[in-house]
Amino acid sequence: MPLTGIIVGAGHFAHIQLEAWQEVQGARITAVLSLTMENAQQLADLYGIRAFDDWDTAIREMQPDFVDICTPPDSHYHYTRLTADLGLPVLCQKPLAPTLQEGEALVAYCEQRGVPLMINENWRWQAWYREMKAMMDAGMLGHVYSAYMAMRPGDGWGDNPYPVQPYFKEMKQFLIFETGVHYIDTYRYLLGEIDSLYCQVRTLNPVIQGEDLAVIHMNFRGGAVGLYDANRVTYMEQVRCPTYGYMTMEGTEGKLRLEGDGSIYYTPRGGIERKHEYVIPTKGWKGGCTIATQQHFVDALQEGSPFETSGTDYLASVRAVYACYESASTNQVVHLNAAANN
Structure with missing residues (x-):
C-alpha cells in the first residue's frame, strides 16, 4: 500500500x-x-x-x-x-x-x-547538479579547486518586482535567506562542508526591504574555493530561466560550464570543449527536482x-546563511566552526 x-x-x-x-x-x-x-x-x-x-x-x-x-x-x-x-x-x-x-x-x-x-531542499536535486556530481565522482574534473555560480533570475526590478511571490518585497532578509540558501546547500552537496566565508550585500531596488544582491566567497574544507555571485535585478532576456543563471567548475583534470537551459559543456585537460550529453527530465519543476x-x-x-x-544536516546550510549576514554586517570573514559554537 x-x-x-x-x-x-x-x-x-x-x-x-x-x-x-x-x-x-x-x-x-x-x-x-x-x-x-x-x-x-x-x-x-x-x-x-x-x-x-x-x-x-x-x-x-x-x-x-x-x-x-x-x-x-x-x-x-x-x-x-x-x-x-x-x-x-x-x-x-x-x-x-x-x-x-x-x-x-x-x-x-x-x-x-x-x-x-x-x-x-530541492535545488541540489536539479538534474544538472546531479549530473555534475556524477561527473566529479567519475574523476572527469580531477580535484576541483574553483567554482563560480552566477544567479540572475531577472525578476526583481521596477515598482512591482517578484510578481509570482510579491511577499518577497517585505522580507528584511531576502536574497540569501530565501534563495541563496539553495545555492549554499548545493555547494555543500558538490564540494563538501564550508570552512569559512566572506559576504557582501546590497539593496539595489529601493521598493524592497531586504538585500537583492549578494556576493559570497567560500572556502571549503576540501580545499576548493567557491564564489556565489547573485542578484535579482540584472535584465535577462528570459526571466527565471531553468538554472536561474550559469556556473563554472575547474579541476586538475578538466572543467565544465552550466548554461541557462541546463546544458553542460565539458573540457578535459589537453582537449577541446564539447557538449556533455545527459537526460534532463521533462516532468517536474526545474529539471524534475521536486x-x-x-x-x-x-x-x-x-x-x-x-x-x-535531514534536519541535522541542513542546519549546516542554515548556519552558513546566518554567517553570511554576520560577515556582511561586520565586514569580516566568518569561520563556520566558530559560528556553530556561538
Missing part, C-alpha cells in the same frame, strides 16, 4: 509540490490544509483530494502517514511540532525558520521524539535510510 500524506499550505509552491506528487511512486497526497478553506478547495479540486481548514479535523479524518509542510517559515515550527507530537514523519519546506535559534529548536524537537525530519526530492523522501521512509537533507 502506498503511503498517504497531507500537505499543509495552499500557496504558490504547494501547487508545484502537488503536481510533483502525482509522479512520485509509493506515496500520494490525500488532502490539503490551509487557514483559508477557499484556497484549500481550489487546490483540492485541481488534484482530486480533500480540503480542510482545521488541523485536528484533517488528521482525524485522513489519518496520514506523513505531513508535507509547505507554509511560510514563521509557521514551520508550529506545524512541525504538531506533526512530531503525532509521531509522523515531516517533510518541511525551506527556509527552515525565521531565526537560526528557532530552526535549531525545530530540528531538536523532532530528534528528541525520534521523528524523521527532511527539509524540502519529483526527485519527494521521491527521495518516500524511498528513505520505506527503506529506513537517511535523508540527504
Whole structure:
C-alpha cells in the first residue's frame, strides 16, 4: 500500500509540490490544509483530494502517514511540532525558520521524539547538479579547486518586482535567506562542508526591504574555493530561466560550464570543449527536482535510510546563511566552526 500524506499550505509552491506528487511512486497526497478553506478547495479540486481548514479535523479524518509542510517559515515550527507530537514523519519546506535559534529548536524537537525530519531542499536535486556530481565522482574534473555560480533570475526590478511571490518585497532578509540558501546547500552537496566565508550585500531596488544582491566567497574544507555571485535585478532576456543563471567548475583534470537551459559543456585537460550529453527530465519543476526530492523522501521512509537533507544536516546550510549576514554586517570573514559554537 502506498503511503498517504497531507500537505499543509495552499500557496504558490504547494501547487508545484502537488503536481510533483502525482509522479512520485509509493506515496500520494490525500488532502490539503490551509487557514483559508477557499484556497484549500481550489487546490483540492485541481488534484482530486480533500480540503480542510482545521488541523485536528484533517488528521482525524485522513489519518496520514506523513505531513508535507509547505507554509511560510514563521509557521514551520508550529506545524512541525504538531506533526512530531503525532509521531509522523515531516517533510518541511525551506527556509527552515525565521531565526537560526528557532530552526535549531525545530530540528531538536523532532530528534528528541525520534521523528524523521527532511527539509524540502530541492535545488541540489536539479538534474544538472546531479549530473555534475556524477561527473566529479567519475574523476572527469580531477580535484576541483574553483567554482563560480552566477544567479540572475531577472525578476526583481521596477515598482512591482517578484510578481509570482510579491511577499518577497517585505522580507528584511531576502536574497540569501530565501534563495541563496539553495545555492549554499548545493555547494555543500558538490564540494563538501564550508570552512569559512566572506559576504557582501546590497539593496539595489529601493521598493524592497531586504538585500537583492549578494556576493559570497567560500572556502571549503576540501580545499576548493567557491564564489556565489547573485542578484535579482540584472535584465535577462528570459526571466527565471531553468538554472536561474550559469556556473563554472575547474579541476586538475578538466572543467565544465552550466548554461541557462541546463546544458553542460565539458573540457578535459589537453582537449577541446564539447557538449556533455545527459537526460534532463521533462516532468517536474526545474529539471524534475521536486519529483526527485519527494521521491527521495518516500524511498528513505520505506527503506529506513537517511535523508540527504535531514534536519541535522541542513542546519549546516542554515548556519552558513546566518554567517553570511554576520560577515556582511561586520565586514569580516566568518569561520563556520566558530559560528556553530556561538
